[in-house]
Amino acid sequence: GQQLNQSPQSMFIQEGEDVSMNCTSSSIFNTWLWYKQDPGEGPVLLIALYKAGELTSNGRLTAQFGITRKDSFLNISASIPSDVGIYFCAGQRGSQGNLIFGKGTKLSVKP
């Protein structure tokens, strides 16, 4: 089935550093979403992107919807310990359809 390629698989960074992760697809999506999942919990929506080329910020998080509609990136600036978790990208074709998830980027932050 359809897959999203998310990289890197894991990151170990120092507190205060910036983080960047991305997702690519062989197919076009109309919506890109970024989620964070803490252990034992469900994913929580961080940022939603609806237009090609759109750049959206949410506090220290910035995400962009690629111009080709086949990719997206998420940046986290000045990381803090509570940023630890698994970050997932997800693509959606229609406004009500199912989401296709990447395999996740596991972020570890050293204080």
Next chain:
Amino acid sequence: NAGVMQNPRHLVRRRGQEARLRCSPMKGHSHVYWYRQLPEEGLKFMVYLQKENIIDESGMPKERFSAEFPKEGPSILRIQQVVRGDSAAYFCASSPGGDYGYTFGSGTRLTVV
């Protein structure tokens, strides 16, 4: 994840038993989605339901799995004659429809022994 309630949080079943997973969507949400997550993997879509209707079940295994979202009460994901490979976290999400994002529940962790 306040609002989308899933129960039980943990469920242990022996091979061959039935598992019933419940999901109560957020108030006012009439769209429900079920996803499965294996360890170290992303979530995989299973089924999309609106009240009393299955809209898209393209991700559901053809056998042993069924889902419903009745007019009254929670959505139910039912797995008959469970096998070890069914062990996973099952997440429900709800939305009000239209161009709004999903809200996920905290999941049910199914372990088949």
